[in-house]
Amino acid sequence: MAKRFRHAAIVGKHQARGIRPLLEEIAEFVTGLGLDVSLELETAQNTGITAYEALSPDQLGANCDLAIVVGGDGTMLGFARQMARHAIPLVGINQGRLGFITDISIERFREALEPILVGDYEMEKRAVLEGAVWRDGECIFEGLALNDVVVSRGATSGMVELRVQVGEEFVANMRADGVIVASPTGSTAYSLSAGGPILHPSIAGWVLVPIASHALSNRPIVLPDQGGVLLEIVAGRDASVNFDMQSLASLLHGDRISVRRSEHQVCFLHPKGWSYYATLRRKLRWYEGVA
Structure with missing residues (x-):
């Protein structure tokens, strides 16, 4: 049975112009429906909003049962990683450009939010990558990624050579500008730009995509997510690794980047009637034809 919520966390892209009155409007609307509201600490500090309790992400995870994220997909990615361990469902109000995972427009947030807050919604769970x-x-670095783990060459160097292993099996040594390991969520991000396929979020897999490979035969490959992927730096200077927006630079030869499916998932809530395919049609500007 769908859940009626009692305490909403609100987080916003606090750098965005005009965000404060929008956050205050959303918070007032949510409290008007009978929910308690807390603001994410950095959001409160950077907007100057003091009318609501300001809590750290861990405190939000302990006290709230829903989070409303106002911004673009980047804002959602950062907050979703912090909330993954707390299993709090997320609702995205899009103030950015693409909005694959922040899919409610600002103009219709009231009509979309009200049914969700009283328990009428579509629920969707997304896999999370865990890397080190x-x-x-x-282990010198570890993190979670909702979109992808990307190993790439240094800014001034040539290609990087990576030894790729899936589970216990050697796959290939790849010479390229880098390699992307993307989740289904990340398949519409950098991976798509690099020529990778779109994976439906319900697929239990990920995609391995070489970036500008030296060998034209190195093509994207869809992998099952039961085993891990291991990328070892064989050659190339100043390579770096990115876990969504978390970076570690100046990797050394012999460094290994391990990627596997996390035990955590991210839960998104959408308005009733939401469709992943409709999102693709709208965001990728596919010709719609007749349904």
Whole structure:
């Protein structure tokens, strides 16, 4: 049975012009429906909103049962990683350009939010990637990624060479500008720009995409997500790894980047009637024809 919510967290892209009155309007609307409201701490500090309790992400995870994210997909990615361990469902109000995962427009937030807050919604769960960087047997960096883990060449260097292993099996040494390991959510992000396929979010897999490969035969490949992917730096200077927007630069030869499916998932709530295919048609400007 759908859940009626009691305490909403609100987080916004606090750098965006005009965000404060919008956040205040949303908060007032939500409290008017009988919910308690808390603001994410950085959002409150950077907008100057003091009418609501300001909490850290962990405190929000402990006290709230829903989060409303106002901004673009980047804002959602950052907050979704922080909330993944708390299993709090997320609603996205789009103030950016694309809005694949922040899919409610600002203009219709009232008509879209009200049914969701009282328990009438579509629920969707997305897989999360968990990665780590290993050097001489020691983990020196780890993080979660909703979109992708990307290993790429240094800004001034040539190609990077990566030894790719899936599970216990060696796949290939790839010489390229980099390699992307993307979740189904990330398949419409950098992976798509690099020539990778779109994966439906319900598919239990991910896609491995070489970036500008030296060998034209190195093509994107869809992998099952039961095993891990291991990328080892064989050659190339100043390579870096990005877990969504979390970066580690100046990787060394022999460093290994491990990627596997996290035990955590991210839960998105959408208005009734939401369709992933309709989102693709709208955001990618596909010819719609007749339904």
